[in-house]
Amino acid sequence: MISLPTPMEKAENLSKELGINLFVKRDDVMELALGGNKVRKLEFLIGDALAKKCDTVITRGAFHSNHARLTAAAARKAGLDVYLVLTPPGTFDLQGNILLNELLGAKMILAKDREEAIKRMEEIAEKLRREGRNPYIIPGGGASPVGVMGYALAAKEILEQLQEQGVKPDYIVLATGSGGTQAGLVLGLKLLGADDVKVVGISISPDKKEGQKRVSSLVNQAAKLLDVNIHVEPEEIIVIDDYLGGGYGAINKEVVETIKYVARREALILDPVYTAKAMQGLIDLARKNYFGKNSNVVFIHTGGTPILFQADELKDYLSS
């Protein structure tokens, strides 16, 4: 589902303006259905589903969920049936990820919130089992110890790509939600003996404490699965919750300004729910000299581009 490595691009114009060496790991560039971070998790999750001889995948997410769209795509590619339980926020119009889910032939079921969605997933699985089918439930965001493996491997890929250019990263910055991506990077760097590289999760939904808890718990569960002696405490995980901008999925002027700022300097297209908020954090932190002058900073472009074509609120802030 992915040809690796994904590109690593030096953002020359932003580097000059921000006084850091900024590299962008282009995990938005992948073959599978417009790509994104969830594909690396799904490589392992769909592999696990196939190993368990499952015939149907069930997952949940917000209306604009990239995880839901990519689960549908990965399931189809593997010849599996797929159910998506979708909840607000976002809009349920045939645009963006919803349109792609429809094209992929995913069965979309609506629920009012996370709790109801979890219940609905179980009910669907139970019904399928009664019909003699073998369903596989993927938790929201693909946040499971199996899914974490994708980004543990990506940590190695990132270090190797930069090493070829004679660069050692000081920081890796990314959008953190369910926590699996950051957990994979933290675990991978520890396994490689490179945990002097700091992984900075800019939260797009949980507060700092909850984010640290989610990430550390996934690191520890995945370490257990690998049978390696690694343990992290929540306080060791860097999660910054200053850029939530009104909460998960809320679009505001700063987010749209960030999208325009980056597009006009690097022709790099960010999405309003995840990558723009993470980049807004990176830019602000760089201006406050959080990273230190001329430090090597990697921003992971985790994807999400279809949301640009799904978020009508975006247009309200497009005056210039």
Ligand SMILES: Cc1ncc(COP(=O)(O)O)c(C=O)c1O
């Ligand atoms: C584009 C994008 N970036 C970042 C994230 C956050 O990743 P994680 O849930 O692994 O923290 C997501 C999750 O939905 C995403 O779709």
